[in-house]
Amino acid sequence: MNLALQQGYGVVSKSGFTPGFDGVDGSLREFRVGSVKVTSTARQCVLRVSDRGGLRRRVGGKESGGVEGGRCSSSRPRSVTARASLLQGLGGSLKEGYVLKNHGIVDETTEVESTGDVIEKLKKGFKHFKDTQYNQKPDLYAKLAEGQEPKVMMITCADSRVCPTMLHGLEAGEAFIVRNVANLVPPCEGSGEHHGTSAAIEFAVTVLQVERIVVMGHSNCGGIKALMSRDTYSGDFVGSWIRIGLPAKKKTLSLFSGKPFQEQCTFCEQEAVNVSLANLLTFPFIEERVKTGKLHIYGMHYDFIEGQLTSWEIEREEVPIHA
Incomplete structure (x- = not known):
């Protein structure tokens, strides 16, 4: 992983965690891009990127199902799968001297600080939307996913x-x-x-x-x-x-x-x-x-x-x- 990407995602070392992702209910959820480990609260599964680029899912210590074309064999860990693909090269179009920072996924399980910052308010607003709208109208959003x-x-x-x-x-x-x-x-x-x-x-x-x-x-x-x-x-x-x-x-x-x-x-x-x-x-x-x-x-x-x-x-x- 190049230096710009490490800095852009807050990766301190090859074993470091990306800020914005932490465990909930006492369990760490992680996937690897090469030897870089990233944790996520988005879904209760672990994704691993192999040296050959294949992405596999591990739940409870067992690997199951490959991932092709950015899709996980389970429909639930979609956010984590997307996160894995985004880590490789995202931000490469930025002007030299600029990097991505604090890139993280927000859903209804994410802990958001109450600092009064408008970005935090947007994140909280999305959490509320996810919980009260998206999750309550699965048929509507399934249809919208089609077009x-x-x-x-x-x-x-x-x-x-x-x-x-x-x-x-x-x-x-x-x-x-x-x-x-x-x-x-x-x-x-x-x-x-x-x-x-x-x-x-x-x-x-x-x-x-x-x-x-x-x-x-x-x-x-x-x-x-x-x-x-x-x-x-x-x-x-x-x-x-x-x-x-x-x-x-x-x-x-x-x-x-x-x-x-x-x-x-x-x-x-x-x-x-x-x-x-x-x-x-x-x-x-x-x-x-x-x-x-x-x-x-x-x-x-x-x-x-x-x-x-x-x-x-x-x-x-x-x-x-x-x-």
């Missing part, structure tokens, strides 16, 4: 006060969610730049075959405030992104000129959603599906000050044909 079939895609703001799953009572697997600054959708364009939102839209529509797309804005949006208050939109990542909403700003200033800034922002928050809906229709695979009724697009605005949700739908206007 996802969401019916709706939601494009919302990255604002920490906006949580789509909590707001709308969504189960895991029900919605394909993308979050970005000011819930903006760029127009379809073929440049060679990175387009995370556009890639997600393409995947959701053409691969997952979602039937609904919802773009949801919200009150007191920092991205919209930046859009309304700026004069230049170059020189930084935020500016180059929020200029997608410039048509909304133009419309806002034409209708609310002289009005208080907050009123302008409130209107622009919703009109920026409409700009995003219009940009959705610039994607050929979206417009085609909207025309045939296979896809519907919606706008929403969440006001967390008043506790209100405004919702609307975009549809094609029927143009009368005159004889």
